[in-house]
Amino acid sequence: MKEAVHIGVHPQAEPDLEELVGRVALGDEDAFARVYDAVVSQVLGVARAVLRDQAQSEEVAQEVLVEVWRTAPRYRPDRGTAVNWILTLAHRRAVDRVRSVDAAAVRDHKAALLDRMPEYDQVAEHVEARLEREHVRRCLRTLTDIQHQAVTLAYYRGLTYREVAEALALPLGTVKTRLRDGLIRMRDCLGVTA
Known part of the structure; x- marks a missing residue:
């Protein structure tokens, strides 16, 4: 060719x-x-x-x-x-x-993992708060019925001394004394120094 x-x-x-x-x-x-x-x-x-x-x-x-x-x-x-x-x-x-x-x-994956995982401090705070609540509950069980009711109404429901006295049908002075005695007992039970 x-x-x-x-x-x-x-x-x-x-x-x-x-x-x-x-x-x-x-x-x-x-x-x-x-x-x-x-x-x-x-x-x-x-x-x-x-x-x-x-x-x-x-x-x-x-x-x-x-x-x-x-x-x-x-x-x-x-x-x-x-x-x-x-x-x-x-x-x-x-x-x-x-x-x-x-x-x-890799950055996106790490960020996604961090979003799903609570920070260590959050976990520690949650555990600590739970332990404190349980300790407070144990100490509340050591109070007399009137002390327990007075502390619960005043500090957990936010009632004034007068409203606590009306709710428990007790004189205001008695409620103040029971609250003071209950708080002292709670402080001692919780190990709080004055």
């Missing part, structure tokens, strides 16, 4: 990316458009291989190409080809995206 020869037609030469990136570094928009066209599919391929998500891969590809525009002056041909530089940027950006997404997922 003979190869067809076209006279006067020169095959289109691939763009010299190193030269184009050098022109991009000088702000040449046409050179950037040619770099973009030459590498966009490869950049997208690298991003997709790392991210496995089309939408995120497209975002990363756009970010990388914007980075190429901004950082073209930093490209050094003596360190590698322009395409390798651009694909390295793409790989790094895609890996950074994976790490960022993973870190966000």
